[in-house]
Structure formats: structure tokens, C-alpha cells
Amino acid sequence: MTPVSVTPQAVLDRSDELRRGLDGSFRDSMVASLYQRAGELAGRSVREQGAGKWDFDQRIDRILTSRWLGLPVMLLLLGAVFWVTILGANVPSQMLANGFFAVEAAAAGWFESMGAPWWLTGLVWHGIFRGLAWVVSVMLPPMAIFFPVFTILEDLGYLPRVAFNLDWLFRKAGAHGKQALTMAMGFGCNAAGVTSTRIIDSPRERLLAILTNNFVPCNGRFPTLIMLAVIFVAAAVPPAAAAFAAAAAVVAVVLLGVCFTLGVSWALSRSLLSGEASAFTLEMPPYRRPSILRILYTSLIDRTIFVLGRAMLTAAPAGALIWILANVQAGGTTLADRSISLLEPLGTAIGLDGVILLAYVIAIPANEIVVPTMLMCYLGGAMMMDITTYEQIREVLVGQHGWTMLTAVNLMLFSLLHNPCATTILTIWKETRSARWTALGALMPLGLAFLVCLATAQAVRLLPL
Amino acid sequence: MNALSIGVAAALLVVILAAPKFGLLARWKRHRAYRAKSRSEDALKHILAWQHRSKLASLESLAGTMGLRPAAVLRVVAGLQTAGWVESGAGGIALTASGERRALEVVRAHRLWERHLSDDANMPMGKLHPAAERAEHSLSRQQVAELDAHLGHPQHDPHGDPIPRPDGTISALNAVSLNEWPAGRPALIAHLEDEPQAVFRQILLANLRPMQVVRVAESGPNHLAVEIDGRQHRIERSTAANIHVREIRPQDALPTERTRLSDLVQGACGEVAGLSPDCQGLSRRRLLDLGLTPGTRVEVALDNTFGDPRAFRVRGTTVALRRQQAEQVLIRPFPSSDGAETAP
């Protein structure tokens, strides 16, 4: 170490003194001189031949962000993404289910013939395997279609245009326009959406984005929405229009989610997180041709397999748990029946039932397993082989368990609003480092879900419909 | 059983009352301490303000501004005296040297906090003062120093008051009230007095901001007609007394002929003349970093459904700005959208 001849404090004092001698606008002139030099350098090494291409980009942009077409085109694109997903996922889902349940039956039979105890066969094949089979067949096809299609939009450069189109609404809600980008990330996974809020500088607006990200249905919740849309909405229209109707229903749910996001942001901006909207600058990148191969690769391998893997990790123990609940008896009834009848009054009050609530309790670790859990509870010991198409599921739900349109609508609402999954809650904690905000982020949506469902249920029951 | 529950209840009560940090007693003590601190600091500020107007504060004047009963004021002043911050003589109450330092520290915290709320949180001018009134009492010296550094050592608060320096000096405001300014000659707004709030609201309604050029177009017995950005506003003389202006100096480098970026129509273009002086801090940096430096050519690229934000073409990129930001970019419009050259 060399002896320090000047103390840091002396340097600071001198800099303070020198600063006072400077004109207040010296920062501006610093940036200006940097840009001037940059302009000179660029002038020397860049040659442009006609600006025709940017005109083309701009012409597309004028449509995608235009006064009259901007929002409709946005809805249309969103609808198209869901339409493609629903249309494409239907058949593969059934095929997967058929295959898996054939395996289940065969393997269970084989276990029995080997003389394995009944509980082992039940736990392994009718519990764990069945949980996995449901998760894979319900989730894999929609995800494998949704992720790549959505990534193409992202790679084209469309997302910033969405933020641009919607910023006014966010400003009115006291939030930041980039919140739209974080919501788009939330479509994939709410945890990723929460992390992406780092693009928002203002802490207040960032918290708003974190707390409301849950109102975007993530990929784990889409299967629920899609299934309900297909079973209840699509079934009510002629087959030719079925996929359109289902896609429209999902879009409607997403829009409702956007409304809740805006409403809750607005309310928070006037209560817990009061303040004004801060500055907003957003670069609109030029459109670029997406590289399809890379998109397919990353969205299939990285995202789909990753999300599916996580879902399977929770589905296996959940499957085992459900099987145990359904097969262990206490006082003459199974544990499942006991907990279901415990939850039933609450479930009925909000237009759902005990099974659905139980499924949500079991699915706290990952939203993906709600539908499989629900079906496994409903079906109890029945053989899965018979119930693989949507019509058969409809038959079980409506015919045997008394579902109505109200149940379907409220389940969609509940699915949209209820508390984020454990991973997301953990991410909220990581990003905020505050137990209070984390608790609010988890409980506020839950409370809202109960309130909204209660309100619709009571309204429907009171009104002579 | 019964005794046990009574015991538990009693223990709970003791905890609720006497817990070191969250207990009610501790809270109450903290509240008292804060109230005492804020009262004595408010009193110091009041005495300082009167001294700046070459007057001595009195118990009555203190009671008036602070809205306290005379007995309470007496307690506050007695506290200040024991601390050695004020001396009361025949003419009234005066600050000692250390009292003045302390008062300036509070003023410094107040004005820095206003700067922070304006620069970092974009809070509108009208809401700054009440918020800073609360914050000034709870900022530690360390926090004030950090805030100062974070804000880049600003010299003025958002409405033009000089910020006292850490060594307890404060630069004078070299400006006169708008009432005394000759009609017809352009002037620069140096300072807007933010108290009383009602008058300040009038000033803000007339769209007056520090560092803006004003011209008194017409001067009547009870009102003035002033021109800002080509628009005329009528201002009461009593309001004008709270507006302080000074001569325009060459180093203010104010562009003369200008509109705002927000006023350009779709497809129009112009050249950046500068950023509005009331755009400071992070938001100013942002705009500069995007390349909106004087002489840069900008073009309106995109509108949207709501007409806000809009996107602009700057240095080969398209950037969306909210109206509020676009208003802060001063523009020299080009006569027509084509054939115009960027001449720095």
C-alpha cells in the first residue's frame, strides 16, 4: 500500500467547491456534447440509401396503434392466439388422456396380478400416476401451442405497442404503462411477471404491478379457463362456431382481468400506495422478423418443459394425497368426503362447491393441478378410461354433480382472481423483501375472489332469471 | 382455569401496553417526542421567516401561524430558550446563531424533500409543500445529506426558493415582485411563494412555473395581464405579490421562438430547442439520454386511441412519451414536414 497523500474528504470538498462554480446547466451540455460527438462519428461511418424501409415499418405501426383500429386489432390478435390454442389442443389432449389411462388400467391390472397389496396399486397408479396423467394431458397441448405463438408476437416487437396503446388507461389508474409488459410476461407465468416489474423505476408503480400481476391468468390457469370455455360456452353454440365462442370467452376473462388490474391499481393509488403517475418513456423497437426455429426450441424446451416439470413435481404428491383422502376412512366416511362437506357451505355460498374449494387448497403449490385435482375428487374410484372427452367431462360435472352455468362462470372468476401460487408468492417476497406487501399480494386477490364470487352467486340467486 | 386465563389476559395487556417498540406506551412516547420536535422546529422556521423580513416574531405571531393556544406556545418557546436557540427581548423573539443554524437545517430538509418529490415522484407543485411540512421533522442529518447527493446537490427547490447549504449559508433571492416589474419588458420567474396555499393555487392555475419568461402586457390598479408562452392570463395584484421575477441573463440560454413537443401534430417535425426548466432530476436525464438535446430533429410518429402517449422519431429510433413529458420538450417547428434540414 502506498501512503495516501490526499484524503477522500478533501477530494469531495474540492468537487463541491468546483461544482458551485459551474453553471447549473452543465449536465445538459455534457450530454449534448456526447451526442454531438456521436452524431459526428455516425455521420462519418454510416451511409443511408433511401429511408423507404422505415416508412414501411411506420405504415404497419400506424395501423397497429391507430385511433380506431389499435384496440380492436389487439383484441383480435389476442383472440386469435387463444383460438389457435383451443383448436389445436383439443384432439392431442384427448389422445394423451386415452393413452395414459390405458396405461393406468393395464399397469394396475399387472400390479394386481403380481399380488401387490391394494393400497400400493391404488397409491401408485390411481393416485400418483393419475395425477401426472391429468396434468400432462390437460396442460401440455395448450402450452405447447400458446408459448410459441405468443413468443412470435413478442419477437416481432408487438408487446411495446400494446403498452403504448394501453398506457393512457394505466396512467388514469395511477400506474405505469410498462405494467402492460409485465402483464404480458404474466401470461406465461406470474412469477416471471413479478420479476419483470424491475423495468419499472418508480417503486410505487412497481409495487402496483407486482400486486396486480396475479390478475393475468397464467399458463397454469389457462387449462381451467379453456376447459370451462369449451364445456360450457362452446357447447351452447353450433359446433362450427364452438372454437370461436370458446376463444371469445377466454378473451372476455382476460379483459376482465385487465379491468381488475386497472381497478385495483386505481384503488391502491388512492389508498395504500397513494401518489401520482411518474414519467413514462418507452422505446418502440422496429419490427423484426422472428426466428421461428429458435422460438420453437426455446418455448418448447425451456418454457413448456420447465413449467410442465414443475407442475408434475406438485402433481405427483397431490395425486397421492387425493388418493389417500379418498381411501382413508375415519368414522365411516372418507377423509375426502369429510373435508368436502366441511367446505361445502362456503363453496355453495360463493356459487362453487366443496370439491372445487378442496381442489384449490390442494393446488396452492401450483395452479396447474386444480382441474386434475377437481376431476379426481369428483370421479373418486371410477375408472378413468371412460372419461376423456370434453363431452364426457361435461356429463360428469353437469349430470352427476349438479354444475350450472353459474358454477362455470364463478369458477372462471375464481380462477382469474384467487391467490397466486406459492412460487409467485415467494417471488413477490424476493422482489419486495417485505412480509406486509407479500401478505397483501396473497390475501387481497383471495379476498377479492371470494367477494366477487359471492356477489355474482347472490345476484343470480336473487334475480328471477 | 379461571386464574390462568386472567393471568394470560393480564400478561397480554402488559405486552400490548409496554412492549418496547410496538407497545402503546412506546408509541405514545414516540408520538409526544415527534410532536414536541415538530412544534419547536416549526417555531424556529417562523422566527427565521420573520427575521428574513426584518421583523421580530412574537408569542402572538407564533400562536397565529402555528394554531396553538398561548400556553402551548409559551412551552415551546421556553424549550427553545433552554436549548439556547432563541432569545426573547423587548421587541420579540430572536434566533441565536445556533438557533439560526438549526432553523436553516429544517428549511434545507424541507426544500430538498420538495425537490425529491417533484423530481423523483413527479408530484404536482401544489402538493409538495404539505408533504414536505411533514417530512422535514423526521429526516435525520444523514438522510438529508444522502438526499442532497442523490438529487445532485440542487440549488433551488421546485418553486425557486434557494436551498440552504450544509454549512448554514443561504444565497439570497435576487428578484422583485411582479408588481414592481415594468410593463412590456420580459422577465424570468425566479420564485413562486407557496404560502398561503390559496394564493399559490391561483398562481398554478395561471400556469406559472419558475424559469418561465413572463411579460406584463397590461397593468391595472387591481390586476395585471401577463403573457406566458403566447397566452394571456389575468392575475390579481395580491397574487402577483407572491411572484418574484428577475432580469433574463444570456446564460439562461432561453430559446425564443418555440412551441412544445406535445403541440406538434401527427407527421409534423421540428428541432429541439431545449428542455423546460421545471423538468429536473431523473425525468430530465431520461429525456436527455434518449437524445432530446438541443438541435435534434424530432418528428411525430404515432398517435393512439387515447391520444396519449404519442411516439416520436428521434435519432433513428421511435420513442413513446406521455403528454406530460412531451410538454417539457421545447420545440422550434419546421415550416413543413419535408425538405427541412437539421441545422445545429
Place this chain on the structure above:
Amino acid sequence: MNTEACDSCPAHVQMAKMGVDIANCDHVVALAGNPNTGKSSVFNALTGLRQHVGNWTGKTVTRAEGAFGYGGKRYKLVDLPGTYSLLSASHDEEISRNFLLFGQPDCTVVVVDATALERNLNLVLQVLEITDRAVVCVNLMDEAKRKGIEVDVRSLSRDLGVPAVSTVARTKEGLSDLVASVAGVACGETKTSPSRVAPPAEVQEAIDGLVPLIQGMAPGLPSARWVALRLLDGDHKVREALLSGELAGLADRQRQAAPLAASRIKAIAGAQ
């Protein structure tokens, strides 16, 4: 390749001691640049990893690390969040700036968008104020061609005083040239003389008044001029670094390849 030259790099010793899973890397290379210029694409192409890319500003909000080998050396590559400038005090800009200043990478690759060179050069010039070990990667050359824009990287390189390479990260075009340039700069074989922007006269005077003091306090600090400018600007992070002795520590390391200063670990850990 001349291994002796590389072993003498001060970074060599420090990197081995970083403890941040780069024990077997010889050099640290940082990827800086405006948002959406293809940093992550370059990162992926070089490391074979799959950092998510997307066509919007702010896609990368966390730092990613990877490695690649060239000429018998292993290089640690760090993908930084995109920034427009190093002057503002926003969070991601601070991450990038702290990494460049306190992490002292052996080479900084500034990825720029060939279709908006002027805007991107603003950042390049700022990076060159902090470090002279830099390579400019003029990416998106295919887009530029599509738009009828030609970039003369040789003249750019001459003007900037550091190597400039044109690339298309998507098709990996030009990446081998990029790696070769990076290797040259990281090992000190390529001598760079970065162009510095002359500030307005009065600011220059103030800088001249401050630089000797800074050099007196921390002899050998490579970015004394930049530090002076930041102090004049009232940058509180640089102020803190000065008071806590971090800056002086940097200078020490620069001169004698001293053991890794705490600041460097902090800069690297804090970057996430």
C-alpha cells in the same frame, strides 16, 4: 497464443479468487449496450446458453453469466441489463455501471444497433470514459442492410480507437471476428486508445482541477477523469465509493494485482 502476456494480466489472479463459479476462467468479458440491440443473442450465440431474448426494452432484467473458450483460454461472459446511458441514477443503469467500474472486466463488449448508430454511440462514448478495454460490436447488420443503411466499421474503429466488428447475432455472422478482437483486448495484445469527448470548456477546467487530487488519492486509477466528472455531477454512488475507499482499492489492484478487493465481489454479487 502468448500465454505469458495473459498470465501477467492483473485480472488473472483476481478472477481465480472470485469464488463466483468462474474458478477456471481466465478472463471476464462484460456485454453492455442499449436495450434491444441483441446482447442476449450475442451471449447465447457465444456461450450456447439460452438466455431469453425478446424484441422489447427491458427483456433482460437480471444478469446472466456463461462461458466460452477461445485460443486455449476460458472466458466468462456477463450479460448486463441494457441501458441508454451511464449518467442517470436508475436501477439497471447502476447495475451496469457498477459492474464496469468495480467489476473491472478484462474486456467490455458494447453491442450497438447498426440501424440507430447515433443513439447507440452515446453509450459507447460513455463506456470508453470508464474503461479503455472495449470492443464495439455493430450488431443487426442484416436489419441495417434491409433498411438500406451501410456502416463502415473500419472507419468507426479508427474514430473510436477501439476494435469494432460487424455482426449478425442471429446467424452468428462475424462472431468469430468478435471473439478474436475480445481475446486481443482482454490479453492486452491489442492496444486501444479510446476517443474521449472534450466536455465544454468550463467543465474541462473543473475536471482539470479535480483529476490531480483524485490521482493523488488513488494513483493509477484508470478512470480518474470519469470519476471527476461524476463527482462534479454529484453522483452519490461514486461519492460513497470514494469515501469508503473502494475507489482507492480499485487503483491499488490496477497497479499491483492485489488480492480481490471486497468491492469487486460486491459489484459482481450486487449485479444480480
